[in-house]
Amino acid sequence: MTQWQQLLFQNGKIMAVFMVALPAFWLVILIVAPQLMMIDFSLWYEDNVTLERLERDISQKDHHLFDLDDKIANLMDQGLSAADPQLVSLEQEYQLLDQEIKQLMLKTDDPPEVYSPKNYVYLAHNQLHRTIFLKTIWSSLMVTLIAMVICYPVAYYLAQVAPKRQATILFLGLIIPYWINEILRTFAWLMLLSYNGFINLFFTRAGLLEEPIEFLDGNTGVLIGMTYAYILFMVFPTYNLLQTLDRNQIDAASDLGAGWIRIHLRIAIPHAKPGLAVGAITTFMLAAGTYAVPAILGGPHSLWFTQIIYSWFFDGGNWNQGAAYAFVLLFLCIIFVMLMMKIFRVRFNDITRRV
Amino acid sequence: MPGQNVELIHISHAFKEVTAVEDLTLTVDRKCFFSFLGPSGCGKTTLLRIIAGFIRPTRGKVLIGGKDMAGMPPNLRPTAMIFQNLALFPLMSVWENVAFAFEVRGMTKKNRRMRAEELLDRVALPDVADKSPQELSGGQRQRVAIARALAVEPEVLLLDEPLSALDLKLRQKMITELRDIQRQTEVTFIYITHDQGEALAMSDQIAVMTEGKVQQIGTPEEIYNKPRTAFVATFVGENNRIQGRITRIDHDRGEISTSLGNLTGKLGSTDINIGEDVLLFVRPERCTLNSQKEIDNSITGQIVQLDFAGPTRICNLNVKGELFKVVYPEGQHHFKTGDQADLSFHSRDALILPQGKAVHD
Numbered sequence: 001m002t003q004w005q006q007l008l009f010q011n012g013k014i015m016a017v018f019m020v021a022l023p024a025f026w027l028v029i030l031i032v033a034p035q036l037m038m039i040d041f042s043l044w045y046e047d048n049v050t051l052e053r054l055e056r057d058i059s060q061k062d063h064h065l066f067d068l069d070d071k072i073a074n075l076m077d078q079g080l081s082a083a084d085p086q087l088v089s090l091e092q093e094y095q096l097l098d099q100e101i102k103q104l105m106l107k108t109d110d111p112p113e114v115y116s117p118k119n120y121v122y123l124a125h126n127q128l129h130r131t132i133f134l135k136t137i138w139s140s141l142m143v144t145l146i147a148m149v150i151c152y153p154v155a156y157y158l159a160q161v162a163p164k165r166q167a168t169i170l171f172l173g174l175i176i177p178y179w180i181n182e183i184l185r186t187f188a189w190l191m192l193l194s195y196n197g198f199i200n201l202f203f204t205r206a207g208l209l210e211e212p213i214e215f216l217d218g219n220t221g222v223l224i225g226m227t228y229a230y231i232l233f234m235v236f237p238t239y240n241l242l243q244t245l246d247r248n249q250i251d252a253a254s255d256l257g258a259g260w261i262r263i264h265l266r267i268a269i270p271h272a273k274p275g276l277a278v279g280a281i282t283t284f285m286l287a288a289g290t291y292a293v294p295a296i297l298g299g300p301h302s303l304w305f306t307q308i309i310y311s312w313f314f315d316g317g318n319w320n321q322g323a324a325y326a327f328v329l330l331f332l333c334i335i336f337v338m339l340m341m342k343i344f345r346v347r348f349n350d351i352t353r354r355v
Numbered sequence: 356m357p358g359q360n361v362e363l364i365h366i367s368h369a370f371k372e373v374t375a376v377e378d379l380t381l382t383v384d385r386k387c388f389f390s391f392l393g394p395s396g397c398g399k400t401t402l403l404r405i406i407a408g409f410i411r412p413t414r415g416k417v418l419i420g421g422k423d424m425a426g427m428p429p430n431l432r433p434t435a436m437i438f439q440n441l442a443l444f445p446l447m448s449v450w451e452n453v454a455f456a457f458e459v460r461g462m463t464k465k466n467r468r469m470r471a472e473e474l475l476d477r478v479a480l481p482d483v484a485d486k487s488p489q490e491l492s493g494g495q496r497q498r499v500a501i502a503r504a505l506a507v508e509p510e511v512l513l514l515d516e517p518l519s520a521l522d523l524k525l526r527q528k529m530i531t532e533l534r535d536i537q538r539q540t541e542v543t544f545i546y547i548t549h550d551q552g553e554a555l556a557m558s559d560q561i562a563v564m565t566e567g568k569v570q571q572i573g574t575p576e577e578i579y580n581k582p583r584t585a586f587v588a589t590f591v592g593e594n595n596r597i598q599g600r601i602t603r604i605d606h607d608r609g610e611i612s613t614s615l616g617n618l619t620g621k622l623g624s625t626d627i628n629i630g631e632d633v634l635l636f637v638r639p640e641r642c643t644l645n646s647q648k649e650i651d652n653s654i655t656g657q658i659v660q661l662d663f664a665g666p667t668r669i670c671n672l673n674v675k676g677e678l679f680k681v682v683y684p685e686g687q688h689h690f691k692t693g694d695q696a697d698l699s700f701h702s703r704d705a706l707i708l709p710q711g712k713a714v715h716d
């Protein structure tokens with residue numbers, strides 16, 4: 001039986017068609033097509049030199065047109081009849097020029113574009129943007145690491161230590177904040193972290209700090225906010241895997257003399273590795289692609305690469321340039337993730353392995 | 356010196372409402388192959404985990420080699436445990452599994468590998484060092500688990516029904532091997548099983564347990580031939596059981612009156628008095644059919660079933676509504692179902708025990 005026949009047999013015709021069509025729609029319409037369009041978009045370069053020359057041309061011709069208009073008006077004032085040959089030829093010249101200008105104007109409305117990698121070259125040559133790009137990758141990596149360090153003990157506690165009732169309550173506690181919109185949650189952090197915010201107020205009042213800390217000036221605020229925003233994406237896959245870890249394995253390791261550090265390093269973490277990997281990839285991608293958190297919690301020194309992309313699209317009005325930037329971000333993030341998977345020896349079939 | 360004795364002193368353990376082990380006191384001699392035998396859920400695993408140190412008993416003490424183990428975590432106890440599901444580490448290769456204890460002690464990789472291979476040789480498992488445990492057969496995995504536990508050079512090896520997942524043939528083979536390994540290493544083995552065949556075949560001493568309590572401790576022969584309670588008599592091996600009331604006591608013999616008439620047997624307990632309700636047990640292989648000789652107990656019944664069991668034949672006999680089982684060598688008789696037969700047994704082969712909880716199978 002082919003796989004299609006099997007699907008048909010198990011689910012009936014309507015369901016089977018649906019089950020194939022839906023992922024196909026998802027894949028083609030929502031992922032492949034937009035990305036291809038984006039790539040195509042990013043390769044079109046607005047030919048500004050030609051455009052400027054055109055515009056110069058138009059303004060020159062405009063001047064000429066004014067002059068002609070003046071001349072005609074003067075001659076009319078001097079009492080020349082409209083049928084005078086001098087006036088008729090001037091009038092003709094005027095009409096011709098007007099036509100020409102209209103045609104040129106049409107050309108600028110549809111600016112000349114060329115297929116070229118210039119949008120990418122621009123990024124490569126722009127030192128500031130390059131720095132911001134690298135910083136975005138680095139900070140996203142930090143967010144991923146911090147999230148992992150926090151998430152693992154939480155997931156382990158939930159999966160292996162907490163009694164069932166307690167685990168349920170803790171889970172609710174973890175999920176409920178995520179019912180609130182991401183932007184609102186980030187604003188909540190803004191209130192907590194600002195110079196006169198709750199945290200500073202608390203520590204200065206308690207006498208633990210002389211001066212409030214500027215969380216929001218540099219990266220600190222962004223890192224905190226982002227770790228908080230995405231940590232759940234790490235907790236769930238890790239928890240899922242740790243839950244399948246046989247308690248006897250831990251007991252056996254302990255029986256063979258291992259202390260708790262070794263038990264985690266040799267038994268629990270290797271077991272949870274696919275979960276941690278899924279969590280890390282999700283967190284990293286989300287962090288590198290976020291806009292809201294750095295926009296709200298960041299200062300001028302913590303510009304995120306997405307903010308630059310945003311400004312290309314909406315402030316600079318150069319969509320092609322924006323598309324090139326967005327594609328570079330996507331592409332390099334994927335390369336980076338694959339590299340990390342290679343280094344930490346996570347394979348794709350580890351991630352999809354069923355336990 | 357390997358092989359320490361284990362003393363359990365008034366051990367009790369309760370999980371919330373369930374009492375898993377109840378006031379258990381016994382001593383396991385050093386270098387002894389000691390089995391706990393009992394039905395499922397009688398608290399065997401709990402007891403083993405208490406000895407290993409995974410569970411702190413609600414009451415009582417565990418002494419190993421005379422030293423109190425209270426408060427000592429599993430990794431510091433001179434015990435090693437083989438889990439009911441083996442609990443091999445699936446992400447490590449076979450040799451890494453075996454060498455885990457060496458790794459803990461900070462041995463170099465080269466030495467670890469060498470020692471692991473020595474241990475694998477010892478359990479007759481060469482050439483699998485680099486495989487993953489999932490690639491091995493059940494019996495091989497069993498041996499890996501044993502090698503891994505032996506790596507800590509334990510004084511006491513705790514085995515939790517390690518053979519229950521194997522098929523009959525392999526189980527029989529492993530029984531001999533376990534016995535050999537125990538003799539060779541001189542480690543004290545504490546072995547848990549619900550399979551009386553395993554326990555009888557391997558053990559120096561057996562403790563029969565039910566509902567958290569030890570019913571009897573003794574050698575396999577004592578347990579089989581001189582059960583002291585009705586539970587042991589029914590749980591270990593096959594036994595025919597007849598209910599009755601004591602009518603006469605003469606030294607170590609008693610006579611009981613039953614629905615099948617008067618029968619005599621040995622008294623299995625000293626506190627049996629005239630007039631008490633008792634049970635009389637007689638093993639199927641101790642009964643004979645249509646014997647020419649004069650035997651003190653004899654009843655007549657009808658054969659209802661004949662089962663072929665290779666070298667023997669198992670005959671089910673209906674005597675006035677009671678079913679009796681008789682085992683005789685194949686070829687000794689040529690009965691058909693429905694035949695009448697005389698069943699007889701010596702009073703020295705029958706055992707009279709007070710009524711207690713018996714296993715109904």
Ligand SMILES: Nc1ncnc2c1ncn2[C@@H]1O[C@H](COP(=O)(O)OP(=O)(O)OP(=O)(O)O)[C@@H](O)[C@H]1O
Nearest residue numbers: 370373374375394395396397398399400401402549
């Ligand atoms: N963690 C636990 N929490 C609550 N009750 C438990 C726990 N572990 C065991 N019990 C109960 O204690 C009793 C003894 O369990 P134990 O596992 O020791 O039995 P066992 O003799 O090993 O059985 P089996 O042959 O099935 O493995 C059972 O009634 C069981 O339900």
Ligand SMILES: [Mg+2]
Nearest residue numbers: 399400401439
């Ligand atoms: Mg058990």
